[in-house]
Amino acid sequence: MSMKKNLKWTAIRAVVMVGLLSSFAPGSAANAAATNAAAANATAMGNADVSARVADQQTYLVLCYHSIPARFNRDEGAISAPNFADQLAWLRDRGYTALSMNDVLEAKAGGKPLPKLSYLVTVDDGYEDFYLNAYPILKLYNVPAVFGLVGSWIENGPDREQSMGDPFYAQQHFVTWPQVKEMADSGLVEMASHSYDLHHGIIANPQKNTEPAAVTLQYDLEKKQYETLANRRLRVLTDLQKNSALIEKNTGKRPRIMIWPYGATDRIAAEAAAAAGMPINFTLSEGLASAKSTNSVPRTLIGGEVTLDNFSYMVQYKNSLKGGDPIRAIKINLDGIYDPDPERQNDKLGRVLNQIARLGVNTVLLQPYVTPAKDGSIEEVYFPNVYLPMRADLLNRVSWQLRSRLGVDVLMIVNTSNIAQRENGNTRHLDFSIPQDREKLFNIYSDLSLTVPSQGVIFEGARTDDQQKIFNKELLNHMHYYELPTLYYALDDNIKAEDDAEELYAGAPNNNFAGALIDAPVANSDAKQLQAFAKNLPPNKINILSFSVKDASIKELEKIADNIQYLKHQGLADFVIDGAEFLDDPSKLNILRQAISLKSNPLVTPGQ
Known part of the structure; x- marks a missing residue:
């Protein structure tokens, strides 16, 4: 083509x-x-x-x-x-x-x-x-x-x-x-x-x-x-x-x-x-x-x-x-796609694309770096840049295939607190308060934006104080997107997620700030706990609830799916499935598909 x-x-x-009406057969x-x-x-x-x-x-x-x-x-x-x-x-x-x-x-x-x-x-x-x-x-x-x-x-x-x-x-x-x-x-x-x-x-x-x-x-x-x-x-x-x-x-x-x-x-x-x-x-x-x-x-x-x-x-x-379109997403990292053998890597990518299409989401959260080591250090990435080793030049291809084949939005995960470099045999995390490290971080993500378009950015693994917000705004301005992508913050502590989200919304760093990615309650939460959680979230904001499914059993996934359905009835609509291992299991994929797929809504199609 x-x-x-x-x-x-x-x-x-x-x-x-x-x-919007493509779920119906043409002419039917x-x-x-x-x-x-x-x-x-x-x-x-x-x-x-x-x-x-x-x-x-x-x-x-x-x-x-x-x-x-x-x-x-x-x-x-x-x-x-x-x-x-x-x-x-x-x-x-x-x-x-x-x-x-x-x-x-x-x-x-x-x-x-x-x-x-x-x-x-x-x-x-x-x-x-x-x-x-x-x-x-x-x-x-x-x-x-x-x-x-x-x-x-x-x-x-x-x-x-x-x-x-x-x-x-x-x-x-x-x-x-x-x-x-x-x-x-x-x-x-x-x-x-x-x-x-x-x-x-x-x-x-x-x-x-x-x-x-x-x-x-x-x-x-x-x-x-x-x-x-x-x-x-x-x-x-x-x-x-x-x-x-x-x-x-x-x-x-x-x-x-x-x-x-x-x-x-x-x-x-x-x-x-x-x-x-x-x-x-x-x-x-x-x-x-x-x-x-x-x-x-x-x-x-x-x-x-x-x-x-x-x-x-x-x-x-x-x-x-358009303003009310729900976000239904999956978070994937490239470790599961990468393979030293180009043919096997291409086969893995094709399989993941087909599985995401079956899941029926309209958004993919992409992790551009190799999964951090036990100490949380990010030392390798999947895009060309000046400072960090590149395991493979893979991010551009995956992002492009997601956009061109599936029509989904791609949100890029940005982590600035765990980027690390080897110095004299030791690992040191870059600190944006140090001018030299600040410039390195600017350059790393500037290089990312040169090769990978993105419809949104999610800052994760970072504190959310005023200095961090100022730095994040400067970082976005160093990236080469003409229109600043939609900005989200990931909050990984669901105990005080409501308070953190409220503070973020009040002190949004710029007008492209859209909302927060918040860890959802654990799978075994009861209805009372879910209702209290939903009630405490900031109203009239985009609160994207993230459900971790790593190593989840069939029974646990069924409970997560039930929780998603319950939260929908509480007025929440934006959900992320964190983890892609389940994609290889048709039974597990079907459970989550029924909970978050947009294909079941004839007025909304994946990618719309």
Whole structure:
């Protein structure tokens, strides 16, 4: 499968598309009934809720399209022109206002506020069917749009390597520069950069995974080394400057919007875009966009000839549910996957991926270091870095496979108190209060962020006083994520977990702080103890309850599953299974699957 197909329509579509109803067979009576009921329910309840939220937060929906053929051609990335027109008509009839980027920037500057219900149309890749089929519809409805151009595709046609894995892409024709000029001059379509030649994958690790070129340190298989950070910065900046100059040459206007291929960006890429004159970044993160910030604009991916029922459900109701999606997770370390033999290691990884898919979770907590020794010292890791020995370059591959194959969020476990180095035959833990150690810790996790994207960070094994929180915030700022990942703290003492959690919430180090990972009561707790535990947790916060299942028997797992069900009835929804040994036992896996799986809920799919 080509990089384009693998990234855009395997991983991202699983995460962003209208998969909420995918538990029903396409075209079945159950599917039709469910979508109609959901749309009706959204119309009755969701519209008012979304309206109030949009008014309060100056938020708007950004729709992301790609190919818009005259008739649906079975390309899973396409929406037919009649369907596209129906969607715009539906938005108009429901009171949604079409925005231009100028409208957003005016609201950001304190001018005219955005309407209560509003949306922005974006179309990626520069296909000619946009000019032939979508542009006339946009003119008919007077709907502005942002059109992302890949310079090399316009100049040279489809990329040969990508064409080999994607027959629909191989058959595409791209807009001509006169067509681009006509649309730009209309004032209805704003041209954005989609890179000159970054819309492909590059080798990202020794296992030969290909990952987005704009955000990946390229791995040289012959030299067995990664490109330098300076080389990556120059490679990306040169590409963006070339495409911006090309667009300006043919339209007279230099683009101010960067639409990142595959929606993937980080701090390094965003700095390059800003240097090329594009401070506005469009991604494929989920949720509504806010007029308060154009640094990173989330978009909702539309494709697969989505039905109007599903489209209406998504627009009116899905986003209002996003903030309430439960976290159902499993914590794994890489020791159980690592093997000196590459083939055996790959087999182990494949088996773990299949088992996690069966478990039905939407999140995986990854431990990036080798399980500590008895004294708690972390001396080896699974990612390249300057200071610590690397047992194997494995973290990137596992994280990438989890995202691209399963569509789950990956939360990275960060431990700063137990990192240790050998000095004169002795083991010494790094201490962030010592300037030299502080810089080492910054560099270790900076190196991690360069090779492994993450949707969240969990600080564990650390005290939670003010100095630690300040250090953690500085550490996050040294990492190369453009949007700071969601931050959680792990509290490993359930006796006073409630007090610790309350203190953390009160003194949250920054606005990306989401909650705490708290050890759940032991398996043999009775209902009274569970009720007291749930009652003492801070209300209206994300309290992720962690259940240790290491060496647990069938009977113990059944009790844990019962406890989870009881805690659900107490209003708790976020759970982590700590340990992966049970995955090899079908009976044990089935017990926990029934307790935490999201597959049993037809309105939520794994990865959603």
